[in-house]
Amino acid sequence: MGDDIMSYNGGVALAMKGKECVAIACDKRYGVQNRTIATNFTKIFQYGDHCFVALCGLATDVQTVSERLKFRTNLYELREQRKLKPIVLYNMLTNLLYERRFGPYFVYALVAGLDPKTGETFVYDSDNIGAISDNVNLATVGTASDFIFGLGELFFKPNMNPDELFEATSQALLNGVDRDSASGWGAIVYVIEKDKITLRELKGRQD
Template identity: 45%
Template sequence: MSIFEYNGSALVAMVGKNCFAIASDRRLGVQLQTIATDFQRISKIHDKLFIGLSGLATDAQTLYQRLVFRHKLYQLREERDMKPETFASLVSAILYEKRFGPYFCQPVIAGLGDEDKPFICTMDAIGAKELAKDFVVAGTASESLYGACESMFKPDMVCLYI
């Protein structure tokens, strides 16, 4: 069994017409044992940017704390919020920095950029980005989520149908 499957997770992000949706499960488990049913995998960075972290729960929480710290430093220096593309590059750099002892998590980033253009991407444990124009999935249920997303996704969906 992979260390990525130890706590289990399911994350999906999908884009629509000037909007996006990001969703996850709330179960925290240790293999087949359920520890909690209210675990938060998706976190708000600012009003137009969210990150979901699947994988080992302790590494996900540590990585999230580092990302919040770096975003606050960026806000102090630049006096503005990060664009989703910039934040994705930051996450990728932090993950690549720890490539020899990686964080065992797979981030999913979703946000609205300039002129409310939706942005979604996912990464592996060493920060290799996978940009998408339709949807991204992550976690132990990714095979099932791919099928559901491929059957339900239509280009330029309105927010109500995502």
């Protein structure tokens, strides 16, 4: 593990699509390089009813970006008098990051969400200056993302139901963090459906 500022605190996140459901997951480790400080550090934040953002990178910037995004989304819902959609949240996030492109936040981001009327699913990722991506089947950011992306492609199949999606996301994440010293200590997984959101905590290797 290098001295790169993005991997200084470690951590990883993954988002994956199913049929009218979408999952987003992250590990629970907060560390300073190879020293583990806490094992309950969430990197996933909810905005609106069916929209989630995962942020990985420098822990202080994770908290700053999540708070600033919360302020903007609250303002949007007050002003527009309507619920936040995943694409709007993603545009807000990329704008927030791009505004600081000459002194960027040290975070990579994932946005996962669902349109509760149509059931359409959304998974986007972004780098630290707000580069925009297409709506993809799976995306991952963080120190173990190289391992997890390959595993995610292996476990992913089209039109998974919520249980299959949970299983695929969990297996990809847990097996990926086992190969990375900067992430781990269990995980949390959100499965987002039209009418409910399920949160599960996973036990992982405690080392």
